[in-house]
Amino acid sequence: MSSTDVTAPPDRPDDTKKLDLGPVGHLGDRLFAGLARGSGGLVILIVAFVGIFLLALAIPALANNESSFLFSRIWEPGANPPQFGIAALFYTTVISSIIAMVIAVPIAVGVALFTTYYAPKRLAAPVAYAIDLLAAVPSIIYGLWGILFFAPILRPVIDGLSNALGWLPLFEKPPTDNVGVVFTASVVLAIMILPVVTAISREIFAQTPVAHREGALALGSTRWEMIRMAVLPYGRSGVVSASMLGLGRALGETVAVLIILSVPNGNDPWNSSIFAGGETFASKIANNAAEFDSPDKTGAYIAAGLVLFVVTFLVNSAARLIVARSGPGGKRTRKVRRVGDKPQTEGASL
Amino acid sequence: MSTLAANKPAYDGQTLDLTGKSGGRAFRNTLASVLITLCFLIALIPLLWILWTVISKGYSLLFDAGWWSESQRGITVRREGGGAYHAVMGTLIMALITALIAVPIAILGAIYLVEYGRGTKAAKVVSFMIDILTGVPSIVAALFIYAVWITVFGFNRVGFAVSLSLVLLMLPVVLRSTEEMLKLVPDELREASYALGVPKWKTILKVVVPTAFGGIITGVMLGLARVMGETAPLLILVGYSKNINLNPFDGFMGALPTMINQDRTELALQPAADRVWAAALTLILLVLLLNVLARLVARFSAVKSK
DSSP states (O other): OTTHHHSSSSTOOOHHTOOOOOOHHHHHHHHHHHHHHHHHHHHHHHHHHHHHHHHHHHHHHHHHSOTTTTTOEEEESSSSSSSOOOOOHHHHHHHHHHHHHHHHHHHHHHHHHHHISOOEEEHHHHHHHHHHHHHHHOOHHHHHHIIIIHHHHHHHHHHHHHHHHTHHHHHHOOSSSSOHHHHHHHHHHHHHHHHHHHHHHHHTTTTSSSHHHHHHHHHOOOOOHHHHIIHHHHHHHHHHHHHHHHHHHHHHHHHHHHSOOOOOTTSSOOEEEESSOOOOHHHHHHHHHHTTTTTHHHHHHHHHHHHHHHHHHHHHHHHHHHHHOOOOOHHHHHHHHHTOOOOOOSSSOO | OOOHHHTTTGGGGOOSSSSSHHHHHHHHHHHHHHHHHHHHHHHHHHHHHHHHHHHHHHHHTTTHHHHHHHHTTTOOOSSSOOOOOHHHHHHHHHHHHHHHHEEEEEEEHIIIIISSTTTOOHHHHHHHHHHHHHHHOHHHHHHIIIOOOOOOIIIOOOOOHHHHHHHHHHHHHHOOOHHHHHHHSHHHHHHHHHHTTHHHHHHHHIHHHTHHHHHHHHHHHHHHHHHHOOOOHHHHHHHHOOOOOOTTTTOOOOOOHHHHHGGGGGTHHHHHHHHHHHHHHHHHHHHHHHHHHHHHHHHHHOOOOO
16 A cells, blocks of 8 residues: 555564555544644734734835934934834833833733632622623724723823822923823723733632642631632732733724824824823824825825834743743643633632 | 530630630631631622623613514614624624534544554654643634635634634633543543454544543533624624625625624713623623533533442
C-alpha cells in the first residue's frame, strides 16, 4: 500500500500498521487533520495580514508626510504636502482609557467579590448574568444614552473636580459648558468595560483554593480578612490581566466615543484637560470615513489605525503574558478544565 | 462557630472575649461588605437606566405592523411612518454571511487546538493569535478590510465587505467557546470510539462535536450577538440605504446601527427621535434574545462529565 511496507521487515509489522484503520480512514484523517491545521494557520495568517496590509498602505502616506508622525498634533492629510501626526489622538485615546480603567477596576473587583463571596447562593448566578448583560448592549446605544441622559448628571462632578483640582493641567476648567468631554467618554467607557473585568475577576476569585479560604477562617479571620489574605493575593495577577483586557477594549472603542466626544474646532488651541473635547484614534477614523478618497488621505487614517492596532496588540499580549507567567488562577483554569473536572466555583456561573 | 456563639452570654464583655472580633476588625468587615454590595448596586444602575430609556422611548413603534414590514424609502426626518424592515434584514443578512464564513473556520480551528495540536508549539502560536484577534478593535478590523477590499482590489463598499470584517470579530468568540466545550468532552468517549475501530476524524465528527454541540451553538449565538451591534465597520465599509436591498454584493444596505446613526443628529424632531429609539430597542431585543437563547441552550445541553 504505502512505501513503508517495502522497507519494514515482514515478520515484524510496526505499530502503525497494526492500527491502520483502512485507506478510507487514513485519507479522511489526513484531509480532516489538514483542514483543522489549515484553520489554525488561517488565524495566524489573518493577524499577520492585518499588520502587513495596514503597514503596506500606511508607508507611502507616511513617506509623503511633512510633519512628525509621532509628535505632531496637526492632522491635515488632505493638505499639499500632507501633514499629520498622532500626538493628540494618542493622548486622548490613552488618557480616556486609563481614566475608564481607574473607575471600572475597583467597582468590577467589588462586583466580582459580591457575586463570589457575598451574594446569597441562589442570587449569585442571576447577579452575574445581569452584569454580563451590560456587555450585550451595543456600543452605539451606550453612546446615545451616554451623551443624552448620562452626561448631564456628570456636570456637577465635572464642576466639582475642576474647581478642586483645576490647578492641574489635567483637570483644568473647560472653556465651555460642553458635556461631550473626555471625562464623560471615560465614564461611559468604564461602564462598557466593567462586565469584561468583572467576568474574568469573578472566575479567578471563585477558584481560590478552599484550603486557603478555610485556613484563613479557621484562624479567626472575618470575611473581609479572608478575602484580603486569601482571595485577593491569589487573584491579583488575574485581576491585573482582566484590567489590561478591559484597557484594550477601551482603547479601541469607536462609536460610543464618536458620539460622545465633541470634536474641537480646528482653530482652537489644543487642550490637555480631560474636561475638553478631543478625538481618539478610533473616533477620528470613523468620523472621517467619508474622506478616504485619495491614497494619501486614506493612508494617513490607516497609519493611525496601525498605531491603534499595535497599541492594543501590546496591551492584550501583556495581559496574556501576565496570566501565563505568574497567574496561579490563569494556569489552574486551563488545567482543571482539561481534565474535565468541574471548576471549583461557588455559586458563580461560567 | 455556632456553639461558641451560643456561649456568648456567659461572657460579661469586659473579660477576654475569644469568640467575637475586636471593634476595629468587625467595623472593617462590615465596611467591606457595605462597599462591595454598593459596587454591585452602582454597576446595576447603568444597565437598568439604559434598558428603561430604550424601552420607554422605543416601544410604541414596535407594535406597529409597518415597523416590521416597511422600509424608510421616501421618508424624511420630519415625516412619520415607514419601518425598519430594511435595517433588520440588512443586519440579519450581514450577520448570517459572517456566521457562514466564521463558524466553520472557528470550529475547525478549535478541533485543531484540542484534538490535533494539543501541547504543540504551533498550537500555542495559534492560541496566542486568537487572543490577539479577540483584542482587535472593530475599527481596525474594518480598516483592514477597507485596505484589502477597496484599496487593493478596488471593489465597492457593499454589505459583504462588512461581513468580512465582522468575521475577524466573530471568529475568536466562537473558536474560544468551542475549544472550551471540546475540552470538556471526556476522553473516555474518544477512547471508546477508537477502541471500536472508528478513525479519528469520524470520532471527532460523530462523537466529540455532537457531544459539545450545545456549547458550540452557545458560542455561535454569542458571536452573532457581538457582531450584530457593531457599528464601526458599517460606517466605513457600506453606506446606509433607506431602501430595501437584500443583495450583499451590490449597493448600499441598511442596518440597525446605521439606522440609529442616520437620525441621531436630528433627535430634536419627534419622528426622527421615535425611530432612533425604536431602532435601538429592536437592536437590543435582537442581541438580548440571542444572549438569552445562548444561555438556555448552554444550560440544557451542558456536557455531562463525571
